[in-house]
Amino acid sequence: MADEERIVELLSNVPLFKDLKRRQLASLARIFVERQCAAGEIIVPQGRDGYGFFVVASGAAKAVRQRSDGSETVVNTFGPSDFFGELALLDDGPRTATVVATEPTVCLILPRVNFLGALRRDGDMAVGILVELAKRFRTALDAL
Numbered sequence: 001m002a003d004e005e006r007i008v009e010l011l012s013n014v015p016l017f018k019d020l021k022r023r024q025l026a027s028l029a030r031i032f033v034e035r036q037c038a039a040g041e042i043i044v045p046q047g048r049d050g051y052g053f054f055v056v057a058s059g060a061a062k063a064v065r066q067r068s069d070g071s072e073t074v075v076n077t078f079g080p081s082d083f084f085g086e087l088a089l090l091d092d093g094p095r096t097a098t099v100v101a102t103e104p105t106v107c108l109i110l111p112r113v114n115f116l117g118a119l120r121r122d123g124d125m126a127v128g129i130l131v132e133l134a135k136r137f138r139t140a141l142d143a144l
Contacts, residue, residue: 004029007057007108013081014055016132024125031114037061037101046098050088052111056080059105063097077102086133089115 007029011017017025034057037043043054046066056078063076063084075097078084084099089112119126 007032010055010057010081010108014083016083016086016129016136018132019128020125024122024128027118027122027125028110031118032108032110035107035109037105037107039101039103039105041101041105043099043101043105043107044085044095046096047094049092050085050095050112052109053083053085053089053115054099055083055108055110057106057108060102061099061105061107062102063099065097086136088112090133 004026008022008025011020011025011028012022017028020028032055035043037059043061044051046064058080061078061084062074063078064072065075066072076084078099085095087093087096089110092112119129
């Protein structure tokens with residue numbers, strides 16, 4: 001299977017993109033960048049500017065948040081088709097947690113600038129993704 005087709009298949013299983021048409025997924029697939037990470041490698045550090053959105057293609061990772069008192073807590077775990085960094089798609093704010101690969105992991109990265117360009121070209125895709133982001137934020141707020 002070609003790389004683009006493999007990425008389209010993976011993206012079709014990502015909740016954020018579940019309502020997108022195949023042509024929209026293919027458009028996104030062309031602008032993702034692949035990154036391989038070793039077990040224990042920091043994928044994104046807490047406090048750094050958000051570069052983009054990450055989808056776990058294979059492997060596993062965990063999000064660890066460092067508190068002001070220096071203690072740490074695992075706030076989420078990720079496996080294939082899970083994603084993180086969705087806030088970085090909307091603003092340039094700092095990462096809210098450090099994400100670390102817990103085993104050899106391949107991530108697909110959607111840089112913010114590429115994402116914004118794709119949304120400008122396809123308004124229907126923009127609406128679909130924003131609706132899913134809003135649902136995710138509501139779910140997170142309900143859990144507080």
